[in-house]
Ligand SMILES: Cc1cc2nc3c(=O)[nH]c(=O)nc-3n(C[C@H](O)[C@H](O)[C@H](O)COP(=O)(O)O)c2cc1C
């Protein structure tokens with residue numbers, strides 16, 4: 116097996132751990148590459164197609180490299196009725212990316228998720244896990260600009 | 268005079284998102300002579316960040332909307348009057364804090380504090396009375412599963428206990444997939460030891476040898492607190508039950524973002540490293556579950572109820588209504604003043620929750636959506652209904668997990684129903700036809716209607732297909748997916764008719780059916796709207812070009828004279844015509 120995935124050894128060889136293995140790969144690399152799929156398949160003695168089949172079932176897994184700042188915009192019920200679709204539109208217009216895409220400079224990626232559990236602060240988004248609530252256009256642009264400044 | 272004993276800062280996800288982290292840093296920087304601890308959520312999420320000052324005489328003073336600045340912090344340390352936070356007497360009368368008694372009041376990571384507040388006394392009691400008596404007591408309490416289906420917990424445990432297999436599995440369903448619900452998150456973050464005590468009691472009573480907690484990955488703080496609590500429990504050997512030679516294994520598994528994995532057979536498949544597709548029941552998991560071992564699945568709130576139930580069964584059954592005993596935690600969100608969590612006895616009315624507790628304005632609310640994407644909406648005229656499993660079912664909705672989304676008058680019910688179908692059709696696992704294809708067809712029809720391309724026949728089609736999906740789907744995801752449409756059709760049919768017949772959105776929400784227009788007599792030409800428009804759709808003579816406008820509402824919100832509003836499609840200005 117590819118040496119760079121040797122950390123999978125700690126999981127044991129039972130198939131029960133397949134999802135955990137994919138999560139470990141994604142945690143380290145930001146996404147699951149073809150090599151990652153092959154390594155997981157080999158580790159659990161499964162076919163690569165079997166592994167890919169499991170992976171594609173779950174929304175969490177990414178097959179493309181995400182940006183440095185991952186924007187998760189919530190479109191759960193509370194956020195939706197509080198205007199999440201507009202927030203999404205504004206981010207898309209600002210950054211030129213849609214759901215699931217990454218900016219060409221690799222700085223931002225955008226992912227629409229359902230509910231971050233902070234519904235009382237709707238509409239909500241998270242940038243690399245940090246949650247921002249009660250968003251409106253002004254607040255949103257300010258937050259994006261702060262991240263942009265960090266990169267400039 | 269009483270002195271400060273301890274400062275407590277609500278630092279659950281809701282508090283942190285509101286800025287509790289900075290508040291903690293500010294207090295800690297002062298090197299105070301008393302402890303500053305991070306607690307969980309007391310349910311009043313609208314008031315976050317919340318600081319509780321514990322005094323030596325046993326009383327507490329609460330502060331809301333705390334900022335981490337010097338003035339605010341000093342003010343609190345001097346027990347100032349500003350920003351003090353109290354709960355209204357009306358709300359206190361309705362609330363009954365049983366399961367959430369300790370939530371937000373203790374340090375979630377401190378086992379000793381949990382113990383000092385009665386923690387693990389129910390586990391000790393369980394050991395004393397023996398497993399059969401525990402199950403008897405659970406049955407007697409009438410506790411129904413809080414995960415949605417409302418099945419008797421005592422009976423489920425009885426099925427598992429009767430199995431003679433050497434390996435038996437217990438799973439805590441912490442997937443909380445209903446978007447807009449956050450009771451389980453709050454419990455895991457605020458009182459992880461209580462949730463785990465419930466699981467230990469369950470494992471003891473049923474003879475389970477292995478325990479899984481399947482938690483959604485979007486809840487990192489809940490996972491962190493559970494891990495800490497599990498380590499401390501194992502260290503104290505509380506997972507080694509009397510009469511057993513092997514300690515109970517407790518494992519946290521992170522979900523990977525699939526709503527259907529909240530369904531029990533799908534969850535089991537996911538825990539086996541497979542695609543999370545449900546399977547036909549029977550056999551029920553208690554007969555054939557994880558890797559074929561007998562398995563019982565319960566929800567987080569159900570487990571958190573268990574220590575409360577065992578502590579005093581009679582006190583528990585005294586609450587609620589016959590057949591619906593105890594309390595329920597509801598998550599309030601949407602168009603109301605006080606979003607957050609509230610624990611009330613089963614059987615209070617929707618009006619109590621929405622108006623008295625939630626602070627929603629009477630007359631400004633048109634409906635409440637219960638049970639998320641599998642639930643239904645209930646119109647304001649029916650808010651006299653009691654909230655329990657059976658009454659809501661009669662209204663075409665469900666209690667579900669306990670999420671309540673309050674929908675204001677200015678929302679479109681058709682668009683709201685479309686949103687839920689958008690969610691369910693994407694989350695359909697694809698295994699059975701009615702759910703896979705049926706929800707897709709319903710969704711396409713809803714899309715057409717909100718885009719102004721609906722025809723009157725669409726309404727009958729939705730009703731007919733909805734009934735068929737209900738009957739023909741394999742699991743409850745499909746069986747309940749038509750509920751939001753069917754219930755809005757039942758109570759808000761006129762909104763559908765307006766969309767398909769008059770091509771008019773009464774709430775003026777649907778962009779394809781509304782324009783934005785400036786009322787010239789009110790406009791003072793201040794130009795704020797023109798500067799604020801992100802797409803440059805407003806001209807120098809303050810006219811909105813509806814062919815450019817994205818209906819983002821920026822101008823409507825910014826206008827100081829309320830001169831801009833949405834109007835019926837075709838009655839605003841459009842440069843392309
Ligand atoms: C599509 C679907 C999603 C579900 N999601 C959840 C969930 O997120 N949390 C939960 O506790 N139960 C969920 N359930 C209900 C579970 O299948 C199961 O009834 C419940 O976990 C049993 O626990 P209880 O008896 O303690 O309520 C879901 C059911 C379906 C059909």
Ligand code: FES
Pocket residue numbers: 189190191192193194195229230231232233234235237238239446447448
């Ligand atoms: S719906 Fe957005 S955080 Fe829950």
